[in-house]
Amino acid sequence: MTDTATAALPIDLGNGPFAVTTRGLAKQFGSARALDGLDLQVPEGSVYVLVGPNGAGKSTLIRTLMGLVRYQDGAVSVLGRDPADRGAEVRADIGHVPEDYRVGYAWMTVGRLLGHQAVYHPSWDAEYARRLRARYGIDPRRKCHTLSKGESRRVQLVLALAHRPPLLLLDEPTDGLDHVVRDETLSILSEHLADSPTTVVISTHRVYEVEPLVDHVGVLSEGRLLGQLPRDELYGGLLRYWADVPEGWRGPGELAGRVVRRSDAARAIEWTVWGDRDAVTRGLSQAGAAVREVAPLSVDEAALALLSAREAT
Amino acid sequence: MKIRLSHADGRPLYVQIMDAVRSGLVRGSLRPADPLPSVRELSSSLRVNPRTVSQAYAALERDGLVRVRHGKGTFVAPGVRPEEKERPRLAREVARRALADASRNGLALADLMTALREVEGGDAHGDGRKEDGR
Numbered sequence: 001m002t003d004t005a006t007a008a009l010p011i012d013l014g015n016g017p018f019a020v021t022t023r024g025l026a027k028q029f030g031s032a033r034a035l036d037g038l039d040l041q042v043p044e045g046s047v048y049v050l051v052g053p054n055g056a057g058k059s060t061l062i063r064t065l066m067g068l069v070r071y072q073d074g075a076v077s078v079l080g081r082d083p084a085d086r087g088a089e090v091r092a093d094i095g096h097v098p099e100d101y102r103v104g105y106a107w108m109t110v111g112r113l114l115g116h117q118a119v120y121h122p123s124w125d126a127e128y129a130r131r132l133r134a135r136y137g138i139d140p141r142r143k144c145h146t147l148s149k150g151e152s153r154r155v156q157l158v159l160a161l162a163h164r165p166p167l168l169l170l171d172e173p174t175d176g177l178d179h180v181v182r183d184e185t186l187s188i189l190s191e192h193l194a195d196s197p198t199t200v201v202i203s204t205h206r207v208y209e210v211e212p213l214v215d216h217v218g219v220l221s222e223g224r225l226l227g228q229l230p231r232d233e234l235y236g237g238l239l240r241y242w243a244d245v246p247e248g249w250r251g252p253g254e255l256a257g258r259v260v261r262r263s264d265a266a267r268a269i270e271w272t273v274w275g276d277r278d279a280v281t282r283g284l285s286q287a288g289a290a291v292r293e294v295a296p297l298s299v300d301e302a303a304l305a306l307l308s309a310r311e312a313t
Numbered sequence: 314m315k316i317r318l319s320h321a322d323g324r325p326l327y328v329q330i331m332d333a334v335r336s337g338l339v340r341g342s343l344r345p346a347d348p349l350p351s352v353r354e355l356s357s358s359l360r361v362n363p364r365t366v367s368q369a370y371a372a373l374e375r376d377g378l379v380r381v382r383h384g385k386g387t388f389v390a391p392g393v394r395p396e397e398k399e400r401p402r403l404a405r406e407v408a409r410r411a412l413a414d415a416s417r418n419g420l421a422l423a424d425l426m427t428a429l430r431e432v433e434g435g436d437a438h439g440d441g442r443k444e445d446g447r
């Protein structure tokens with residue numbers, strides 16, 4: 001049995017300060033609605049992960065924040081500027097790992113490409129770029145067109161990090177990386193965060209890969225947010241309850257609209273519920289359920305629960 | 314200091330780091346005035362957000378277990394006596410987890426206590442047989 005109610009998770013993060021906001025952001029490609037009244041709030045200094053399935057609007061959103069896609073409705077502020085008017089200025093302050101793998105010009109060497117960046121970014125740290133490149137094991141004499149998918153990703157990460165920008169927009173940054181390089185990348189990002197205060201937006205449909213870095217979570221589906229909240233709030237407020245119940249048990253009515261996902265067997269239930277742990281446990285117990293275990297969900301599991309509840313409607 | 318984080322664990326990451334420091338104190342692998350790894354080192358080796366490590370260190374400092382000396386790093390507080398406070402506290406935490414595990418399996422406290430004594434006495438099967446058939 002699957003519940004079809006979409007539980008209301010919080011979307012408003014309060015008063016900021018925010019590095020990035022959008023209000024009622026809408027973008028349509030022909031008749032397809034990519035972004036549908038999106039209210040994004042990325043707190044300054046936060047690592048914000050944007051989770052959602054392919055086609056949810058993640059890449060369109062990131063390209064809009066970069067000023068590479070023009071939006072039709074709403075308002076956007078990136079580091080206090082509207083990327084639609086001041087795209088070049090905004091892009092100079094952003095470290096971007098794009099969805100696309102290709103880097104630079106095919107004939108250019110990696111060393112030349114890295115040297116080239118100093119022109120666009122006054123804060124380019126050539127020594128840091130060299131260290132990252134060496135750590136990633138990329139020979140500077142390699143021509144860009146000879147790089148594999150994973151090697152291009154590594155070069156893109158060096159390009160994004162080495163000017164120590166106040167904002168990093170990383171679109172599927174671990175895509176194409178093998179286990180060892182992915183692990184190295186997480187270590188590099190941890191050190192980068194410790195050394196350079198920065199706001200990070202990571203878009204991914206594989207959140208488990210970056211989960212230990214995350215402060216805030218936004219779950220995106222069909223161009224809208226299903227929830228936007230601090231990771232600790234998600235961790236404390238969206239919980240899975242296992243309980244033994246009498247045959248034919250229906251559950252307490254007061255939890256209606258809070259059950260994100262339910263899976264019922266004959267005499268046992270496994271519910272994912274948004275709400276205060278003690279209140280939910282009390283509600284279940286008073287309705288005759290014997291609660292055996294309550295456990296938090298990983299961000300990955302939480303996103304999956306929210307997204308599948310959405311699909312069931 | 315060896316720390317192993319588990320994402321399947323019910324405790325938030327910063328609490329897992331705090332508990333690892335506590336257990337180091339109780340086991341004696343961390344002693345008063347010992348340095349802890351820097352926030353940068355520990356977050357890099359655990360692949361976590363440096364804020365999570367800072368959060369753990371700040372909470373440990375509030376509990377009086379560590380002292381943050383600006384520009385020098387984080388150290389175990391000189392006056393810490395793990396036997397008095399940390400040992401019973403860690404024991405309670407382990408007991409809480411054991412009880413939760415028992416309750417998940419439909420067992421009561423009495424079942425758990427009986428089984429603990431039997432296992433500790435080497436009678437793992439509760440029928441006089443020793444563990445491993447010895």
